[in-house]
Amino acid sequence: xxxxxxxxxxxxxxxxxxxxxPDCMLQFLVSVVIAIVCTFVITIVFAKTIGxxxxxxx
Numbered sequence: 152x153x154x155x156x157x158x159x160x161x162x163x164x165x166x167x168x169x170x171x172x173p174d175c176m177l178q179f180l181v182s183v184v185i186a187i188v189c190t191f192v193i194t195i196v197f198a199k200t201i202g203x204x205x206x207x208x209x
Contacts, residue, residue, distance in 0.1 A: 167179070168180075
């Protein structure tokens, strides 16, 4: 989607920075930040939803 290219196959995620080409670094870091923020938001939404359901059954 954003055409991030790596130098070689290797680790992914935050430590994947070691194998990303320098000209694609900004796109990679933006993608990692988006993934981390989405994960936290979804976790908070699920926690609040499940918490409400558990309180309703008490």
